[in-house]
Amino acid sequence: MTAEEKSILAVFADIDPAADAIEQLRLLGVHDDCMNVISGIPVTEAMLGRPSQWTNVPRLALGGAIAGFLVGVFLSFITPDMYTILVGGQPFTPVPPAVIVVFEMTMLGMLLSTFLGVFLDSYFPSYRPMKYIPEISDGKIAILIECPPPDEQKVTDLLKKLGAESVQLTEAQHL
């Protein structure tokens, strides 16, 4: 669906009617992929009866930790051998100080990749027009439904019947 196309945006005041609406929409033949829930607070998929959302953030965090670990190993064990200077007979690569460097770099890698993971998974930053209404950040729960035009009236009637505060055809606009 392109940004110019319109979707139905139904706004609910509470979780219960929103969850009921999702269930009824599903019975009406609206696939889960054609629905998106937008809310001002995190509402879990289980509460809404929605399929689990996939996130790459933990995997990216792990990847970042491994990369950071390798950078730490490089700094602690490889760089001292690049230009060797013997100082007081001390070893070039003692393990205890290396643990500190490796720990810090591992954590830095993990934290940076977790942060970047949110950006990658959420497509942040995104300043293009989007389907949204500001009431959502007032704690409302909105269901964004993409359905073929012939079904629009049917879906709208159902949502109103299920307690939606407002049901409107919405198009993408600058936030």
Next chain:
Amino acid sequence: MADNQNRNGVAHDNGSHEEHFREKHLMLDPMPRGKMNEMVMDAMHTTSWKFWLVFGMLAALVAYALFYKWGVMILEGLGVAGVNRPAYWGIFLVNTVFWIGISHAGTFISAILRVFKAEYRRPFTRAAELMTTFGLIQAGFSIFMHMGRVWLSYWLMPIPNQRELWPNFHSPLSWDLLAITTYLLGSTMYLFLPLIPDLAMARDRSDGWRKTFYKVLALGFRGTEGEWVHLRNAMNIFAFAIIPVMFSVHTIVSWDFAMATRPGWSSTVFGPYFVIGALHSGMGAVVMVLAVVRGTMKNMKYFIRPEHFEAIGKLMLIISMSWGYFFFNDYLVQWYGGDKWTKQLLHWHEAGPMGWMWFAMLLFNVVIPWGVLWNRKWRSMPWLLFTVGLLINVGMWFERYIIIPISLTINRMPFTWRLYEPGIEVWLGIGTLAFFILLYMAASKLIPLIPVWEVQEGQMAHSLKKFGRETVVTVSELE
């Protein structure tokens, strides 16, 4: 027992009992989200002439004490500072340790309380997290001042120099760079992630330059299922990962001292002792900030209540006791060790010309907190907690002063003994304090200090339930 009596036999009706709960606990006193958003936005936009007066004075102080004086020191050299043999480490390092300590409370309050699901944390996590970032900035300034030739600070970075030598990663100073950098970046990202939904809220309620400002920072956040899941996962990872980083930072700072074989410094207990000391001053600073925010910003009395001071007061008491324990442990072992120089140093701490500072340290860090914080009513009073927090911070600054320049006064070479007399560094220290407050004041007008979505989430999770004749608070696990 009659229906309208609780288990203590105190008569009440259920309505007034519930009303009492609501007055006392923010989580049981919900308001519509829109109203809370409005209150937080109103607090940001309402600025009195007093604010601008203080802001202007602080800005002038920063310009003079921090930047002008630092410029003088860069031009004249470190000779204008009081650091000299034998106390090469003076107020610059005292302030570095002090500011890193302040920065600890933000993470402690936000991450540890989040991990343990302490619900009272919700309204003030951001106020504490801001302290972490702004405190670390001052710590960074203090280190750069201490370097003297600040333009060569890139030598610390992990890049080879012209002789193809890399920094010495066996040195605690290199560990410092890595740990403080990790902590500064980590805590700034940890501050930003939960801020995104509130920035989106502010974007939806602003116009003009503020709209553009929030729009850019909110990154296009709408609150879709996917965005919340990614954010939640990231915040959980951060909450767990930032805790060991926090502990590592101040442990490594302590190793700057403990790795040296100097009397008074070479101590295996310095790591946890420094961490507890950091939390001690940091918690004191948090409570001061909260008291000021509550007392000076519009609508904040709804969000920050005596229950929050009471809860933080309990933590402060535990931390004060832990600090007392570690202080005694460090003191006893060194005193019992029998090293002639260490004994002389410990005697010098309490009986030397700066002995008043040693006794003031114990008074402010132990005697006064223990005397006040044991009492629930007293520790619920914002002004009293502010006073205790202030005294703890003075006491902890004294502690760092005793550990660093005073301990350097006495060493194994009596011909070098000389009491440290600070010079320009006093102004520079005042400058960092003014800059910290200035940054905080600016932030209070630019970003929502209250994480409204977290407060609403908490209010949804809390309810009152009757068990027999008693009404109790219950909390649901929403995550």
